[in-house]
Each structure stands twice: as structure tokens, then as C-alpha cells.
Amino acid sequence: MNNDHDLVKIAAFFQPMDAYLLKTRLEAAGITCFVFDDLTVSANNYLSNAVGGVKVYVSEKDAAEALEIINVEPEEESVCLNCGSKNLRFRRTPIWVHLGSLIVFRLPFLLKGTWECEDCGDSW
Numbered sequence: 055m056n057n058d059h060d061l062v063k064i065a066a067f068f069q070p071m072d073a074y075l076l077k078t079r080l081e082a083a084g085i086t087c088f089v090f091d092d093l094t095v096s097a098n099n100y101l102s103n104a105v106g107g108v109k110v111y112v113s114e115k116d117a118a119e120a121l122e123i124i125n126v127e128p129e130e131e132s133v134c135l136n137c138g139s140k141n142l143r144f145r146r147t148p149i150w151v152h153l154g155s156l157i158v159f160r161l162p163f164l165l166k167g168t169w170e171c172e173d174c175g176d177s178w
């Protein structure tokens with residue numbers, strides 16, 4: 055027997071932080087939601103799979119709107135802070151930097167890379 059106050063699971067995550075991020079997005083849209091098993095998984099991460107992950111529930115009447123919010127990716131468009139150009143290129147840090155830092159410092163520098171503006175040459 056279903057009514058508007060029944061809760062339905064709309065998402066499950068391995069880490070509580072991901073569930074809280076979704077909760078924040080849903081609550082910003084005015085949807086009340088509940089996170090379950092976050093404390094269990096926080097106490098012992100290895101239990102996440104055993105309990106089915108950290109689950110996010112909403113009321114059945116809000117489920118369709120919540121699923122729409124989940125499926126909308128936040129728009130992320132990078133622009134050059136110097137000239138405002140969208141003509142950007144990402145240069146990965148070469149593997150020898152990681153290996154060199156591992157050999158010299160016994161710690162790998164986990165640098166992903168730098169963005170370069172094709173128009174003005176600025177990098178960050």
C-alpha cells in the first residue's frame with residue numbers, strides 16, 4: 055500500500071560524503087530527503103557493501119523531481135582568468151615527474167597537470 059508519505063530510495067553511495075552532497079542539492083531544491091546507514095558506514099567503511107551503501111530516500115511524491123535533479127550534471131565550463139577565452143588545453147604532468155619525485159623524495163608528487171590558454175599563453 056503506497057501513499058504520498060512512503061519513502062523511496064533514489065540513490066546509494068559507497069561514501070557518506072557523496073550522499074550528503076546529494077542531500078544538499080535536493081534540499082536546495084526544496085525536497086526533503088533522508089540519509090540512511092551513514093553512521094554505520096562512517097564507523098566502518100568496510101560495511102558499506104554489506105548494508106547496500108549509504109542510501110538517500112525521498113517521499114514518493116518527490117521522487118520524479120529528485121531523479122531529474124540527480125540526472126542534471128552541474129554545468130562546468132572553464133575559461134581563462136586572464137583573457138576570458140574558452141580555448142584551453144590541459145597538459146598532463148609527465149610520468150617522469152611522478153617517478154623522479156618518488157625516487158628523490160620517496161613520495162610521489164600527485165600533480166594532475168596544468169591548464170594552458172591557447173590565446174594568451176597563461177597557465178595555471
Ligand SMILES: [Zn+2]
Pocket residue numbers: 134135136137138139171172173174175176
Ligand atoms: Zn587567456
